Amino acid sequence: xxxxxxxxxxxxxxxxxxxxxxxxxxxxxxxxxxxxxxxxxxxxxxxxxxxxxxxxxxxxxxxxxxxxxxxxxxxxxxxxxxxxxxxxxxx
Numbered sequence: 001x002x003x004x005x006x007x008x009x010x011x012x013x014x015x016x017x018x019x020x021x022x023x024x025x026x027x028x029x030x031x032x033x034x035x036x037x038x039x040x041x042x043x044x045x046x047x048x049x050x051x052x053x054x055x056x057x058x059x060x061x062x063x064x065x066x067x068x069x070x071x072x073x074x075x076x077x078x079x080x081x082x083x084x085x086x087x088x089x090x091x
Contacts, residue, residue, distance in 0.1 A: 021053060024089060033057075037087040042076045050084045 019036040026032070033053070035041065040050040054069065054076035063070045068077035079091045 018051060021056060030091065033090050035082055035087055035090045037085055040084050041081040041090060042072075042078055053090065054078070 018038075021036060021039065022034040024032045024034050035053055038050055039053050039056075042052070042054040057066075057069050057076075061069050066077075068074055071077070082088050082090060
């Protein structure tokens with residue numbers, strides 16, 4: 001699995017020791033990501049202490065290159081979700 005390349009923007013501070021998501025598969029228009037436990041997929045309410053996968057991805061991909069990741073009306077581009085405590089693949 002590939003770890004993300006250097007971010008296009010600064011990562012939030014204070015998360016250095018947290019297991020980070022990993023790209024399992026990527027091609028034009030689709031990406032499969034390994035979501036570690038403790039990460040929420042696309043919270044819009046921020047009502048948990050979980051790290052948010054959609055916000056994490058927004059630090060790596062600009063609106064110019066990946067508009068869908070920045071659009072809440074399309075679920076930030078996620079096809080499905082996993083519970084916060086779960087780990088697994090997310091498309």
